[in-house]
Amino acid sequence: MIELVGALNFAAIDYVTRRLAGEPPNAPLLILDFRRVPDLTAAGATLLGENLTILGNAGVTAILTGLEATSAVWLTVCERTAEPQRLRRFALLDEAIEWAEDQVIYRYGGFTSQKETTHLGEQALLADLAADEIAALAELSTTRRYEAGQRIISAGEPASSLFFLQSGMVSVKLPSGVRLASLGPGMEFGEMAIIVRQRSADVWADTPVKCLELPLDSFADYRQLHPQIAMKIMRNLSALLARRLILANAKVDLLSAY
Secondary structure (H helix, E strand, O other), X not given: OEEEXXXXXXXXXXXXXXXXXXXXXOOOEEEEEEEEOOOEOHHHHHHHHHHHHHHHHOOOEEEEEOOOOOOHHHHHHHHHOOXXXXXXXXXXXXXXXXXXXXXXXXXXXXXXXXXXXXXXXXXXXXXXXXXXXXXHHHHHOEEEEEOOOXXXXXXXXXXXXXXXXXXXXXXXXXXXXXXXXXXXXXXXXXXXXXXXXXXXXXXXXXXXXXXXXXXXXXXXXXXXHOHXXXXXXXXXXXXXXXXXXXXXXXXXXXXXXX
């Protein structure tokens, strides 16, 4: 990834060109961050377009971030690039990184090699439950299927159910598009509905997804009939939240170090 700063003229783009020539991308993806670029001169745009075309011909996908679709810089770059359809544009750096990560996963078969998990006993939220207890929960659940790119949960909507992911991958994102987590088979999502009655994030299907949806009303009735099992589930939920808090603190410490 290269972060560009300030107005980009011919000299600035020439410096980036020489840097790329000296250290060519060793991956098929290159992120150029334009967040701090207020302007791009005609000469700079021409040289940048030429270099983006060369990168594209070499099999490198250029990902431009920090640009809106209607921004003058983006429109100028597209005009100066031989095949602008090869370029990828994202308004947020996090979205660009997420797309690049997904491309790497797709290209190396990461999604297709996912093991399908069909047994609810593999869910962390249901750890230590007996087979008959898990079977009873399964009877209360409905199988749901979603296509890649489909939104499963929307932030702000009432939280009326939780989901157990059986196959595929999903991303948990803030409404701004910032990704919080990627989840695979054997993991749950929407489980905060047990304690919070409004969704706080979006959940999107990254691949075709199969999951079990457990309505909160049915789950509440089940917990009333089986208070000991309810205690196990709440203990598991507490453990999940504690682990997430530890991870969040570690990320804050890491970012604070810079």
